[in-house]
Amino acid sequence: MLTRTLAADIIVQALSRRREIAGWTLTRRRRHGTQLYVIGRDVENTREVTTEDFTVTVFHDHPWPDGRQPGNGGLARGVSSVKLVPGDTAHLDARLDEVIMMASLVHNPHYELPSPETLPTVVLADPQITAVDGTRRAVWEMAEEVWEACDREASTGVRLSAGEFFVTVSDREFRTSRGIHASSETTHLAVEIALLARGESDDPTLEAETFRPVEARRVADLRLASQVAEASRFARDTLRARPTETRDGPVVVSGSALPPFFDPFMFHAGAQAAYMKLSRFTPDHTVFGDPAMVGDPLQLSSHALRPFGLSSHAFDGDGVPGRDTDLIVGGTLVARHATSRYAQYLGVPVTGDPGAVVVRAGTTPLAELVRSAGGPVVEIVAFSSPNVDDITGDVGCEIRLGYEYLPNGEVRPIKGGALAGNVFDAFASVQFAQEMQEALISGFGGGGVFVGPLGARFEGMRVAAG
Amino acid sequence: MSPSTQRHTPAPSGGSANPSTLRTQFAYLPDVIAELERSVPYASALATSSSGVRLALRDSEQGVSRRDPSAGVVLTASDGCEIEEVAVGATDEASVRDASRRLLEGLRRTRVGGRERNRNAVNLEPGDPLSADYVTPVGISPDSLSLAEKLARFEDLRQRARRIDRRVVQAMARYGDAIETKVFVNRTRFITEVVHRATLNVTVFVSDGNARRYNWLSRGGTGGLESLDVDEASLANVTEIAVALLGAKPIEPGIYDAVVDPSVAGILAHEAFGHGVETDMFLKGRARGAHYIGKRVGSDLVTIIDDPTVPGANGTYFIDDEGQSSSPTCIIRDGILMGGLSDLYSATRLGIARTANGRRESFERKSYARMSNTFFTPGRHSVDEVLGSLDHGLYICQGANGMEDPKGWGIQVGAHFAREYRHGKPTGVLFAPVSITGYVPDVLGDVTMVANDFHLHPGRCGKGWKEYITVGDGGPHVRTRLQLA
Known part of the structure; x- marks a missing residue:
């Protein structure tokens, strides 16, 4: 029904009539989904959401003001975007007038829209969810799995406080004035669970909580039963955790606490950061500077082609095919992730939007990394919030749960206090575990995988x- | 700006998004609600939209775009046990009536699904009859400047920041204005709201060839361009601090006598006893504060208020997203925890008073109990007296982020830097970054001085990892003892 009111073809026809623009892109997104909110076993709210919108980006070439900054025959490129919703049907020409006017007022160095290329096949939608009523079935399937898993934890004093279950089907159609016409369909599942652990006391102020967000494209990939089991263990350990003490010894960061530490590397490896003069990395040079790297060599790649990967894509926002790219090899920057625009600005190969952040594992088992040789070793498994500064690499994160491994073999849970340092200094002497994990970087679709x-x-x- | 003396009042309509237009556009909603309530005991509708312009300016790059329009309607129905909602990204009558049909189908499906129903009845009440129209007062309308003039004004600002020091490698200016409309309808209420918003952020990046540091200033909130003025001294101060941070030291972890500036105080208030008293968290057993109402949680110098009526602040609105008229809520008075911030569902389930804090990220998301503008109230000392009292301590500045822990009452606040003070004077030594951690009652219990200044800062707030909304937070300078790292 929504597509009747403002079809992509109508917008394309309107754009094609505009001789004053140098190019355009059109992205149409349709989403429908079901959301389920529960408190314990009670349902609070069940929601259905349906939306459709069209993002139009136009490019306008015009002389630089005052004749400054020559390039491409002295022309500056203006770019502007507008998002249209189905109710904009009657205002389409006015909206296009406005966005073209906006593009005519801004001045950027020239860059070209990408040409059509063969796109890879990347499967990102679960057919069981895209089927009729699939989103509604999936939220209940997820809730039942969480409830059953929590029932299994009841004897340990752990219960479900609240859960939120989101299932969304999205389809995207992308067209450009250069002739790209591509589409993709994705499914996205997100679950948030909060577990409460109670000890021997009946005092509710002495309970401990664990909060866990998980996302995937298929129900099975959420691994909800094991997520509940681990979160339950964390809640019980938080209950008996003692305050963290100040120490300078070795620290192991593990599980979902670790991925945000790679954000600064991704930022500084980007072509946009280099163009903005903010990147501290130089191509073909070590990313660590001084002191030189003495730990496991950092091997960091961007992978956009993993089937059912949350950060995967067949094409990016400019229509550039998704691809896998090595960025840092042996601690040296070998390539920058670069969208079409910044690749042209810097004269580097285009990679498109980054995909999953993939880091090569080490050769040491995690159990070895936490083993204490002399003094205690601290392992941190959960921070309150991943407070890692992309620009400076500074870290300052409150410890929600960790473990202290003592020389006598005792392992004690700890909480509170903070981990402080700088990732660029710390990674120069890092040791990676040999076991692999797949985790969200910052939760709920915003931070990648x-x-x-x-x-x-x-x-x-x-x-x-x- | 004093939160206790300035209150906004309903203003006459004006501009392109005005109450009479909204009333005409959504005149069909009362009938949709009446039709739903033939099948369920409670129904409501919320229609929202936003529109505006965003500018992003930096070296050799300029961006301009329309803000993402978020036009849609969410229909809510409760069958006396659970809530069902259907949200559509459309505002026309046919789409909304179709959504209404799907909403009833969903409720019927839930009833016949064989699933065990909630044991607790939830009788949502529509509130006293109210028909009202509200518009944010605007001093200088964003429409008074053409887009070209806005570009020129903020590019000039950016260039001025760029030229202050040779170590500046990048300066960014981001400007946005918006008109956000809201129409709430249930069987007793038809309320329209038009909120105008304007914000500005300038960020300066510096480098000495090796290290990189940055600093920023933010202006704006609800209202117009009147709140976006940046004088030369402020611009120079932002850059000077960024440059000084190139020589900043890491802080030695420990407990310090500290004075926090209003931006840090605001995040403390927000994280400590803002999130901690959102009553949907009471209902879920996730908030320790539920068991401390009427008990001491801070020194008697601590009073914290959440107030969606502060003129011009970023978290200001006239009605919440469930049709409740805005009014301030005292969370802590003289160190005693008074009560929470509620949404309709949790207030009904808990049998407590409703406050105007039922808020949604957009029509696409459910309503939760959320903050508006949350702040410490001012005290009696001058800022100089408070800072001068630091014999050996830190002045912690430029709050950057925070994270709540309503169950454990832990806290994490990230501040951009701290100045060392000895004998009441700054030594010139800077520490960066600074992480505040600790146990909330300890932080508030150690408050020994509160200054008589007051500043609110614009911010965005998530619930857990999502559900981002606009908020304000702040207060005066506050002296306490803090665990820093």
Whole structure:
């Protein structure tokens, strides 16, 4: 019904009539989904959401003001975008007038839209979910799995506080004035669960909580039963955790606490950061500078072609085919991830939008990394929030749960306090676990996916008391 | 700006998005609600939209775009046990009536599905009758400048920041204005709201050839361009601090006597006893505060308020997303926890008073209990007195981020830097970054001085990892003891 009101063809025809623009792109997104919110076993809210919108980007070439900054015959390129919703049917020409006017007012160095290329096949939609009523069935399937898993934890004093279950089917159609016409369909599942653990006391103020967000494209990939089991263990351990003490010894960061530490590497490996003069990395040079790397060599890639990967795509926002790209090899920057625009600005190969952040595992089992040789080793499994500064690499994260491995073999849970340091210094002497994990970088669709070692041991970070 | 003396009032309509247009556009909604309530005991509708312009300016690059329009309608129905909602990205009558049919189908399907129903009845009440129209007062309308003039004004600002020091490698200016409309309808209420918003952020990046640092200033909130003025001294201060941060040291972890500036105080208030008293978290057993109502949680100098009526602030609105008229809520008075911030569902289930804090990220998301503008109230000391009292301590500045822990009452606040103070004077030594951690009652219990200044800062707030909404937070300078790293 929505497609009747403002079809992509109508917008394309309107754009094609505009002789004053140098190019355009059109992205049409349709989404429908079901959301389920539960409190314990009670349902609070069930929601259905349907949306459709069209993002139009226009390019306008015009002289630079005052004749400054020559290039491409002295022309500047203006670009502007507008998002149209089905209700905009009657205002289409006015909306296009407006976005073209906006593009005519801004001045950027010239760059070309990509030409059509053969696109890879990347499967991103679960047919069971795209089927009729598939989203509604999936949210209930997810909720039942969580409820059953929580029932199994009941004897340990752990219960489900609340859960949120989202299933969305999206389809995207992408067209450009250069002749690209591509489409993709994706399914996206997101679950948030909060578990509460109670000890021997009946005092509710002495309970402990674990909060866990997980996302995937298929129900099975969420691994909800094991997620609940691990979150339950974390909640019970939080209950008996003691305050963290200040120490300078080795620190292991593991599980979902680790992926945000790679954000600064991705930022500085980007062509846009280089163009903005913010990148600290130089191609074909070590990313660590001084001191030189003495730990496991950092091997970092961007993978956009993993089937059912959350960060995977057959084509990016410019129509560039998705691809896998090595960015840092042996601690040296070998390529930048570059969208079409910034690849042209810097004269580097285009890679398109980055995909999953893939880091090569080490050769040491995690159990070895946490083993104490002299003093205690601290392992951190959960931060309150991943506070890692992309620009400076500075880290300052409150410890929600960790473990202290003592020389006598005792393992004690700890909480509170903070981990402080700098990732560029710390990774120069890192040891990666040999086990792999796949985890969200910052949760709920915003931060992408990490595929890499289950843990990393740092010698140069500091644990501060809580 | 004093939160206790300035209150906004309903204003006459104006501009392209005005109440009479909204009333005409959504005149069909009362009938949709009446039709739904033939089948269920409670129904409501919320129609929202946003429109505006965004500018992003930096070296050799300029971006301009329309803000993402978010026009849609969400229909809510409760069968006395559960809530069902259908949200559509359309506002025309046919689409909304179709959504209404699907909503009833969903409820019927839920009933016949064989699933065990909630044991607790939830009788949502529509509230006293109210028909009202509200518009944000605007001093200088964004429409008073053409797009070309806006580009020129903020590019000039950016260039001025760029030229202040040779170590500046990049300066960015981001400007946005928006008109956000809201129409809420249930069987007793038909309310329209038009909120105008304008924001500005300038970020300066510096490098000495090796290290990179940055600093920023933010202006704006609800209203017009009147709140976006940036004087030369402020611009120079942003850059000077960024340059000084090139020589900043890492802080030695420990417990410090500290004065926090209003931006840091605001994040403390927000994370400590903002999230901690959102009553949907009470209902889920996720908030320790539920068991401390009427009990001491801070020193008697601590009063924290959430107030969606502060003129011009970023988290200001006239009605929440469930049709509740805005009014301030005292969370902590003189160190005693008074009560929480509620949405309709949790207030009904808990049998507590409703506050105007039922908010959605957009029509695509459900309503939760959320903050608006959350702040410490001012005290009696001058800022100089508070800072001068630091014999050996830190002045913690430029709040950057925070994370709540309503169950454990832990706290994490990230501040951009801290200045060392000895004998009441700055030594010139800077530490960066600074992470505040600790136990919330300890942080608030150690408050020994509160200044008489007051500043609110614009921000965005998530719930857990998502559900981002506009908020304000702040207060005065506050002296306490903090665990820093």
